Amino acid sequence: MSKAALLPGIGAPDKLAPVIALHCSGSAGRQWNRLALALGDCFTLTAPDLIGSGATPHWSSEGHFTLADEAARIIEIIDARDGPVHLVGHSYGGAVALHAAHARPARIASMALYEPCAFHVLRSLGPDGRIALEEIESTAGKIAHDVTDGDCNAAAARFVDYWNGVGTWAGMKPEYRADLLRYVPNAPREFRALFDEPTPLAAYRRLACPVLLMRGELAPMPTALIAHALFSVMPSAAIETIPGAGHMGPFSHTELVSEKIAAHVLRAAGLERLPDVPAVA
Secondary structure: OOHHEEEEEOOOOOEEEOEEEEOOOOOHHHHHHHHHHHHOOOOEEEEEOOOOOOOOOOOOOOOOOOHHHHHHHHHHHHOOOOEEEEEEEEOOHHHHHHHHHHHHHHHHEEEEEEEEHHHHHHHHHHHHHHHHHHHHHHHHHHHHHHHHHHOOOHHHHHHHHHOOOOOOOOOOOHHHHEEEEEEHHHHHHHHHHHHHHHOOOHHHHHHHOOOOEEEEEEOOOHHHHHHHHHHHOOOOOEEEEOOOOOOHHHHHHHHHHHHHHHHHHHHHHHOOOOOOOOOOO
């Protein structure tokens, strides 16, 4: 966990459950800096760098990487707390959040998920689900082929352009490209973990906490279907579409998405607004 990813929540009352926010593939915990501002000093926000991202090294084990491996550290963070936590996740981070919540359902105060990449549930969604699964499996396969061939530039371009739109990679700043080139060898491993996750869609019915599911108006077919499928089974879920946004809404519409997540956390905490926090001398 990077120092910048742990936001201390100065003066946070003990009664307010902490927030754990999980970033998307190729990003890092700093993705949630705007959310920290929206939550204010009354909540402690922990935003760890996931495996192979930010300051966290790539997976080094010879074993088959699974979503359980990624979620293990998140579950440790949950277990280290005395009470419940709020979980936030975007894309890959949303799928990790789902795995952790399924493992510790009684410890989750609320969830806010923006287009979680729970690709495994597509198998239970009929013909549309099969088409969507074929689409993302084809993209993942091409990225894996590029990585195997040692062409990380092609792999990163394919990855970025799928989620952001054709031409995004070409117009990206060099420093952002460098971060993604470091990350992209990890992409095939993450895709495989997402495809192989064994949890059935119906199992998410046990997540009875308040859940906010968000999708972009321009969401890719796979993640749009997943968001609506989760909404259909989660007993206390709401779903919102972010106008004009795609899969990367937490970046393109940072302020709006952060405010919606913060409002959801406040409601789940039984608050109408952020409480006043005494100034720290």
